[in-house]
Amino acid sequence: MNIFLFVLCLVINGGIHKVHGIQNTLKEDLELERQQQLINKPHIKSIRTKFGEIIDCIDINKQPAFDHPLLKNHKLQFAEVSLVPGLGPYYGVSGSLSVYNPKVEKDQISASTLWVQNGDANRIEFGWHRDNYKQTGCFNMQCPGFVQTHKGIYLGTRVDNTSIYGGTIVEANVSIAQDPITKSWWLSLESTTIGYFPIALFSNLTSAEQGGWGGRTHAPPGAPSPPMGSGYFPDDNLVHACYFRQVSFKNGSIQDYGPEEYHTKFGDIIDCIDINKQPAFDHPLLKNHKLQRKPNFKTSSVKNSWARLIFGLEKHQYCPTGTVPIQTITKDDLIRDKLLNSHTSTQSTPGDHFAEVSLVPGLGPYYGVSGSLSIYNPKVEKDQSSASVLWVRNEDANRIVLGWHVNPSLYGDDATHIYSRWTRDNYEKTGCFNMQCPGFVQTNKRIYLGTRVDITSIYGGRTIETNVSITQDPITKNWWLNIENTNIGYFPIALFSNMASAQQGGWGGKTHAPPGAPSPPMGSGYFPDKSFIHACYFRDVSFKNGSTQNYGPEExxxxxxxxxxxxxxxxxxxxxxRQLGYSLQFGGPGVDISVKFVIGNELKPIKYVVQTPPER
Known part of the structure; x- marks a missing residue:
């Protein structure tokens, strides 16, 4: 059973006399031949896909759409429309849709679609119709109507790889959007416009009174219905049921947040700021700082395909050239950051615990640390935090941290976030999380500090990881942060009292809880056991010394x-x-020093409550 791109996408595969057991009359055969000749235009080039389908390259001005009687005088156009959130009437819908291959039987259909509609008659769902398909409308280009403009993507194309329940997710961003001038309705896939339905096709679709996202199935009357989506019910887990994420619509109010501000799918407001006017340059130590746009060292070009899915701005939201994404900071954010930085961060701080591998100070100096880190979402309570990080420091005062954490006090949620933290005096008067004080210079237009991680690892199941590193530029001496082999920005050397090199660096986990309160889990919540789908890990760890080479640390x-x-x-x-390189694991379930339970009528204290992994 094959799955096809877009929505109700079917390809005609058989002869004209008998298809799926249906016998045609001679008159029906002749009509089919006429339609076939009408659709199959003289081609400039013919391509056979890997699935055996024949694709003809047709003169764009002689394609089947222009045989429709309503389009005799239609003028071909090329245009793109970007969607913004708002209230309306509706002029477009969009979303990122997970793609599955549900099992369907003969004469059944299962589809996942977005659509726009006006009245009951005029409708587009990547397939269009009028009069409820009574006399008009069809799938893809099996009748004149849709105007193809893209030379690579076509309606009916087969999808090679699809999502797997609980495993790999394959998704596509799709949209239907009306051109504000011509009123034609454009279809887009992954921000690429592939063609449009001219407004002249419809009896009334100058706007849509309704639009939506979801699934549809079809079976003959009295026959069982096939599965929809992944075949599983929604359960708030994006690797189980089929989903649309980052859904949006456009309306007539022309609500516009401008090219310099975006709402993420989680509701965070991201401002696209002039790169030369970002908050870092308000720091008194950076008044004369010259922006460094890229480091003076090579960065690997290998990217993890998961990273683009799980964090950072969507492709259509990338900040314009010359600007960078900065998360809007509220007054509450500043209050929370001040409270969190009100205590120093040393290994002896009450309520703070750690498990780490650190470089021996006497073998330095060090100029960088890196590694691929698995990402989890440990359960923490209010006023607790749990982090997995790598770090560099010089003496106890100067420190840079990079990794992920769960910190409800900082973000107001229990999600996992990519974060960094810095100080020049062990947080006594300087430093902060992310960009909640001037200091970090953002250079990347997609990945920003504080970004939420969409999908995380599951103990014994899927593993989500990202490569992270902190590296000093050999010329400017600035300290660059790199996530998934993408340089996102740097901490200028002028911020620190003494960070010309690092005395120490390391990898591991940290937790925080109020003094006397329970400690939350660290990492995956399980102890190291050398199974890399159990405890949180760093793999391929390395450090950079004075030779500017990366080395895996020996014991x-x-x-x-x-x-x-x-x-x-x-x-x-x-x-x-080769697969794991120089590796380590860390983490555990945490400890509760205050839980009590009742035996009979008497409260009994429990000094420690320690979780252990289940039997495997």
Missing amino acids: YHVNTETDKPSCFGVKYYGNQG
């Missing part, structure tokens, strides 16, 4: 330490071969 290069071995563990495995 004599590192120390391993945890301050609460009953709660958290850490294991350094050294070189584990």
